[in-house]
Amino acid sequence: MRLQVIGSGDAFGSGGRLHPCFHVVGEQVNFLIDCGASSLIGLKHQHVALNDIQAIFITHFHADHFGGIPFFILDAQFLSKRSQSLTIAGPTGLVHWYERVLETSFPGSSRTKQRFPLSLVELKPSERTSVAGVHVTPFQAHHGTPGGPFFAYRLEAEGRTIAYTGDTEWTDELIGAASHADLFVAEAYFFDKKVRFHLDLASLLEKLPLIQPKRLLLTHMSEEMLDRVGTLEHETACDGKVVEL
Numbered sequence: 001m002r003l004q005v006i007g008s009g010d011a012f013g014s015g016g017r018l019h020p021c022f023h024v025v026g027e028q029v030n031f032l033i034d035c036g037a038s039s040l041i042g043l044k045h046q047h048v049a050l051n052d053i054q055a056i057f058i059t060h061f062h063a064d065h066f067g068g069i070p071f072f073i074l075d076a077q078f079l080s081k082r083s084q085s086l087t088i089a090g091p092t093g094l095v096h097w098y099e100r101v102l103e104t105s106f107p108g109s110s111r112t113k114q115r116f117p118l119s120l121v122e123l124k125p126s127e128r129t130s131v132a133g134v135h136v137t138p139f140q141a142h143h144g145t146p147g148g149p150f151f152a153y154r155l156e157a158e159g160r161t162i163a164y165t166g167d168t169e170w171t172d173e174l175i176g177a178a179s180h181a182d183l184f185v186a187e188a189y190f191f192d193k194k195v196r197f198h199l200d201l202a203s204l205l206e207k208l209p210l211i212q213p214k215r216l217l218l219t220h221m222s223e224e225m226l227d228r229v230g231t232l233e234h235e236t237a238c239d240g241k242v243v244e245l
């Protein structure tokens with residue numbers, strides 16, 4: 001299995017990086033984790049075969065994680081001429097937010113009849129389910145309103161486990177999400193500055209012995225963190241990076 005970082009940035013284009021998006025390909029599975037506003041640009045830059053993507057797992061409805069959906073859908077409809085089915089999975093409210101983001105981006109587009117079967121699947125926290133050959137367990141992230149629609153993910157397929165924090169301040173939910181994962185992609189927004197609703201590296205490292213991932217990849221870094229990249233002991237993501245699992 002192979003994960004390619006399509007976008008390793010934050011909401012503000014720090015370091016000129018694209019919005020969060022990760023592309024995972026196995027023998028059978030093919031999916032995205034998050035689809036921020038700039039993701040279609042990144043996917044095309046990496047020459048990803050868009051119609052082969054079977055599912056998109058969304059952590060939350062902020063534009064840097066979800067804003068790429070309208071571009072992906074319109075491309076699928078009009079340029080890539082998709083016929084394969086596509087599943088978008090995310091927190092409660094996905095159906096409503098899908099329509100909202102399409103209407104805001106391209107008015108009228110939510111009423112266009114798709115050429116391809118599209119399923120919108122609202123997942124429940126801590127409930128393991130199967131989507132497009134992936135066993136997915138969402139965990140409640142802490143990124144705003146308590147219990148609000150924010151997920152971290154544990155994704156299991158073909159004998160491999162990938163965990164992803166999305167955006168969240170530290171919560172013990174991340175232990176379950178990432179425990180002994182083959183790859184743990186974690187937000188490290190700041191080095192040690194505590195900011196509400198986001199994760200800093202110091203807080204993460206303090207808890208890492210409870211998680212023991214096989215490999216840790218830091219992402220969603222602010223300029224302050226990016227300035228430190230050369231001096232960090234931990235692996236950092238960059239746009240285009242490939243991780244073999």
Ligand SMILES: [Zn+2]
Nearest residue numbers: 010011064167
């Ligand atoms: Zn974000």
Ligand SMILES: [Zn+2]
Nearest residue numbers: 060062143167
């Ligand atoms: Zn966010």
